[in-house]
Amino acid sequence: xxxxxxxxxxxxxxxxxxxxxxxxxxxxxxxxxxxxxxxxxxxxxxxxxxxxxxxxxxxxxxxxxxxxxxxxxxxxxxxxxxxxxxxxxxxxxxxxxxxxxxxxxxxxxxxxxxxxxxxxxxxxxxxxxxxxxxxxxxxxxxxxxxxxxxxxxxxxxxxxxxxxxxxxxxxxxxxxxxxxxxxxxxxxxxxxxxxxxxxxxxxxxxxxxxxxxxxxxxxxxxxxxxxxxxxxxxxxxxxxxxxxxxxxxxxxxxxxxxxxxxxxxxxxxxxxxxxxxxxxxxxxxxxxxxxxxxxxxxxxxxxxxxxxxxxxxxxxxxxxxxxxxxxxxxxxxxxxxxxxxxxxxxxxxxxxxxxxxxxxxxxxxxxxxxxxxxxxxxxxxxxxxxxxxxxxxxxxxxxxxxxxxxxxxxxxxxxxxxxxxxxxxxxxxxxxxxxxxxxxxxxxxxxxxxxxxxxxxxxxxxxxxxxxxxxxxxxxxxxxxxxxxxxxxxxxxxxxxxxxxxxxxxxxxxxxxxxxxxxxxxxxxxxxxxxxxxxxxxxxxxxxxxxxxxxxxxxxxxxxxxxxxxxxxxxxxxxxxxxxxxxxxxxxxxxxxxxxxxxxxxxxxxxxxxxxxxxxxxxxxxxxxxxxxxxxxxxxxxxxxxxxxxxxxxxxxxxxxxxxxxxxxxxxxxxxxxxxxxxxxxxxxxxxxxxxxxxxxxxxxxxxxxxxxxxxxxxxxxxxxxxxxxxxxxxxxxxxxxxxxxxxxxxxxxxxxxxxxxxxxxxxxxxxxxxxxxxxxxxxxxxxxxxxxxxxxxxxxxxxxxxxxxxxxxxxxxxxxxxxxxxxxxxxxxxxxxxxxxxxxxxxxxxxxxxxxxxxxxxxxxxxxxxxxx
Numbered sequence: 001x002x003x004x005x006x007x008x009x010x011x012x013x014x015x016x017x018x019x020x021x022x023x024x025x026x027x028x029x030x031x032x033x034x035x036x037x038x039x040x041x042x043x044x045x046x047x048x049x050x051x052x053x054x055x056x057x058x059x060x061x062x063x064x065x066x067x068x069x070x071x072x073x074x075x076x077x078x079x080x081x082x083x084x085x086x087x088x089x090x091x092x093x094x095x096x097x098x099x100x101x102x103x104x105x106x107x108x109x110x111x112x113x114x115x116x117x118x119x120x121x122x123x124x125x126x127x128x129x130x131x132x133x134x135x136x137x138x139x140x141x142x143x144x145x146x147x148x149x150x151x152x153x154x155x156x157x158x159x160x161x162x163x164x165x166x167x168x169x170x171x172x173x174x175x176x177x178x179x180x181x182x183x184x185x186x187x188x189x190x191x192x193x194x195x196x197x198x199x200x201x202x203x204x205x206x207x208x209x210x211x212x213x214x215x216x217x218x219x220x221x222x223x224x225x226x227x228x229x230x231x232x233x234x235x236x237x238x239x240x241x242x243x244x245x246x247x248x249x250x251x252x253x254x255x256x257x258x259x260x261x262x263x264x265x266x267x268x269x270x271x272x273x274x275x276x277x278x279x280x281x282x283x284x285x286x287x288x289x290x291x292x293x294x295x296x297x298x299x300x301x302x303x304x305x306x307x308x309x310x311x312x313x314x315x316x317x318x319x320x321x322x323x324x325x326x327x328x329x330x331x332x333x334x335x336x337x338x339x340x341x342x343x344x345x346x347x348x349x350x351x352x353x354x355x356x357x358x359x360x361x362x363x364x365x366x367x368x369x370x371x372x373x374x375x376x377x378x379x380x381x382x383x384x385x386x387x388x389x390x391x392x393x394x395x396x397x398x399x400x401x402x403x404x405x406x407x408x409x410x411x412x413x414x415x416x417x418x419x420x421x422x423x424x425x426x427x428x429x430x431x432x433x434x435x436x437x438x439x440x441x442x443x444x445x446x447x448x449x450x451x452x453x454x455x456x457x458x459x460x461x462x463x464x465x466x467x468x469x470x471x472x473x474x475x476x477x478x479x480x481x482x483x484x485x486x487x488x489x490x491x492x493x494x495x496x497x498x499x500x501x502x503x504x505x506x507x508x509x510x511x512x513x514x515x516x517x518x519x520x521x522x523x524x525x526x527x528x529x530x531x532x533x534x535x536x537x538x539x540x541x542x543x544x545x546x547x548x549x550x551x552x553x554x555x556x557x558x559x560x561x562x563x564x565x566x567x568x569x570x571x572x573x574x575x576x577x578x579x580x581x582x583x584x585x586x587x588x589x590x591x592x593x594x595x596x597x598x599x600x601x602x603x604x605x606x607x608x609x610x611x612x613x614x615x616x617x618x619x620x621x622x623x624x625x626x627x628x629x630x631x632x633x634x635x636x637x638x639x640x641x642x643x644x645x646x647x648x649x650x651x652x653x654x655x656x657x658x659x660x661x662x663x664x665x666x667x668x669x670x671x672x673x674x675x676x677x678x679x680x681x682x683x684x685x686x687x688x689x690x691x692x693x694x695x696x697x698x699x700x701x702x703x704x705x706x707x708x709x710x711x712x713x714x715x716x717x718x719x720x721x722x723x724x725x726x727x728x729x730x731x732x733x734x735x736x737x738x739x740x741x742x743x744x745x746x747x748x749x750x751x752x753x754x755x756x757x758x759x760x761x762x763x764x765x766x767x768x769x770x771x772x773x774x775x776x777x778x779x780x781x782x783x784x785x786x787x788x789x790x791x792x793x794x795x796x797x798x799x800x801x802x803x804x805x806x807x808x809x810x811x812x813x814x815x816x817x818x819x820x821x822x823x824x825x826x827x828x829x830x831x832x833x834x835x836x837x838x839x840x841x842x843x844x845x846x847x848x849x850x851x852x853x854x855x856x857x858x859x860x861x862x863x864x865x866x867x868x869x870x
Contacts, residue, residue, distance in 0.1 A: 025320035027361035042330030045099030045110035047125035052334040057094040092116040100145030103171030115140025132173030138162035149194025161185025164823035178846045180827035189231030199228030215839035220269040225558045226260035230286040255299040257283035260564040273316035287331040289351045293366035302328025326357040525613040533626045537586035550581035557595035577605035592621040627664035628680040639704045641733035647701045648724045657721045712831030719834040726835035750815040829861040840865025
């Protein structure tokens with residue numbers, strides 16, 4: 001696709017289209033907490049089964065719980081006031097927080113889950129007891145409660161993402177399933193049907209369905225340019241009734257955010273839109289919430305610069321915006337018990353946006369028959385401190401209009417009160433319990449406010465808006481036409497300027513210099529891809545159809561370059577500018593990627609002006625694999641590792657797949673299914689070779705490669721391309737097995753050292769306690785020489801504790817590094833199989849690691865989950 005233009009480059013090729021300016025989003029209520037909120041560690045739980053409580057991690061290894069429903073004599077408070085904020089001391093760095101119900105033993109109450117670098121805690125807030133405490137040697141970087149999957153007979157689980165691993169814990173804390181991930185788990189998302197989407201540090205997003213026996217089935221797998229920090233399924237809060245009403249068309253629709261600042265949405269593996277802001281303005285939190293009240297949730301995203309945006313899931317269009325004074329730390333949905341039940345089919349609850357400095361703003365979904373716009377609110381005193389008669393009461397200066405919004409203190413069965421219809425001139429509403437709790441007072445709504453509310457509703461595209469649907473459609477059409485008009489005006493002005501210069505040159509004015517920047521009107525640019533193995537990379541060839549020259553090329557594409565880089569600029573000076581330009585390109589991965597190209601074309605190399613041509617092309621999958629003739633591969637070039645399996649497809653089908661995928665000529669040597677298939681490839685990324693052969697006489701196939709990762713990539717692509725549902729294999733990779741053996745030895749040493757250091761630290765801690773008691777006794781008895789000596793010894797012992805702590809921290813880091821490598825080997829071994837065979841390998845390897853059966857682990861990697869070979 002090629003377009004020609006003059007001026008600044010437009011966004012193209014999978015990027016989110018420019019959206020009209022968004023409407024400002026006004027909070028229904030707001031308050032400020034005195035505690036900071038750590039990024040992505042907030043949730044809302046119904047710990048008593050009825051009332052929502054905002055929970056978040058703060059500094060000092062603590063968790064605070066803000067309960068706006070707190071009354072006197074609750075939580076150990078005196079009769080003079082009710083404390084709304086309670087604290088839970090974890091005394092460790094908190095990495096993840098979640099809340100939800102597990103099992104029926106807690107009468108529908110939510111349980112608080114806290115993850116740290118070494119363990120996972122399940123805590124019953126209502127009874128002040130631990131439900132379970134489980135060690136997590138691989139860490140707990142992400143927590144998420146997975147709903148029950150009736151189709152697979154899987155109960156609700158707590159998902160714990162760690163260091164290259166994902167495990168599911170049941171209501172008792174026992175491990176229900178375990179699987180490997182390609183890197184550290186950075187985000188988790190759960191679809192309404194129980195499908196689990198896992199985002200990892202290396203940018204992979206993998207969705208799988210877990211069965212009752214602990215096995216998994218992969219639904220789809222995609223890759224982004226950087227770590228995927230947030231995954232938000234579109235139907236995360238929807239139940240079966242909503243799916244029956246609206247259909248399953250959005251069953252795999254989800255939004256995502258990456259560490260490099262990208263925000264986008266996919267329908268399964270298909271990219272719908274993507275927009276990149278840069279790492280400085282990366283997304284820090286995200287949630288799905290039906291703010292417009294049209295029955296379909298929007299994606300609400302908070303950014304590091306304090307901006308919050310509400311976007312349409314499928315198009316990325318920005319509907320509303322709000323701005324905070326501090327970075328957003330979390331966006332959560334608060335619901336009462338009744339609202340949670342209603343949310344299975346309708347929009348319910350409140351959206352809470354939490355800033356890192358403790359500011360919290362609440363938003364309510366647009367309801368049917370309403371036309372209210374809630375004005376901006378002021379801040380009162382700290383919600384957790386207060387300055388009034390009651391502890392924790394917000395000053396009455398905080399105001400809200402219309403009706404109670406979120407955390408309103410209403411009873412669970414109390415229906416929400418709505419504003420009067422727009423026909424009423426003015427009416428004051430009865431104060432809600434939120435007003436009495438937080439000091440909020442109702443304001444009257446005038447006809448002028450209601451008129452602006454109607455405009456707000458039409459701009460947001462809400463079906464229940466007082467304006468007719470045709471008016472909203474007309475407004476959207478006018479905005480689109482106006483944008484097109486402005487674009488055409490710019491292009492027309494450019495062409496008029498060029499025509500004027502041409503007329504002046506024809507009349508002899510300007511000495512011919514006016515033609516210096518003009519190019520023929522029929523100028524076109526063509527593109528093609530070439531591969532040159534001698535250069536170690538591919539080339540993008542850009543050519544013009546006349547004497548014009550290429551002065552520069554801009555390439556833009558996610559996944560087209562190493563690391564988080566997504567664009568490159570190539571400049572050709574006056575001497576090197578020519579009509580044929582060659583640009584090196586070699587994606588770091590093996591997946592296909594789309595690239596947008598902006599070609600700067602000028603009349604000559606010395607021309608000070610240029611014209612920009614926009615092109616789009618797709619780099620095919622396995623572009624970095626160069627086909628080789630089999631007779632070119634010497635004995636020394638044959639890789640040492642291999643994976644063998646029974647031929648699952650005929651020779652003709654395999655040869656056709658090889659030609660389509662790797663752009664080789666394997667089919668020329670295959671006449672029928674009785675022919676053998678042989679081919680070889682050079683991987684430009686690392687210079688290694690991959691050799692494949694399928695022998696019709698023995699009915700076996702073999703892939704030879706230097707690494708398990710390279711062979712697994714080939715096997716996985718072959719199974720997908722040929723429609724193979726299940727594949728078992730036998731693997732032999734001596735170098736990687738030797739490295740795994742050394743890693744397991746390091747793991748054993750580090751585990752033994754951890755136990756030794758823990759015992760020594762315990763002895764030193766006891767000595768500290770004894771010295772403290774001795775020093776205090778001496779001080780009370782005014783034996784100051786003895787007290788001075790005790791405090792001196794205490795100082796020395798404390799310094800020893802600090803040294804021991806640094807040793808433990810270093811040992812823990814090395815242990816995590818070794819465990820990560822073990823999990824990566826398990827993941828690579830599973831990719832040498834497909835379907836049920838891969839699931840058996842993961843399950844068997846996990847069992848061998850838990851039981852510390854090293855030799856069994858090696859046999860499983862070599863022969864699969866069947867554990868052949870004795």
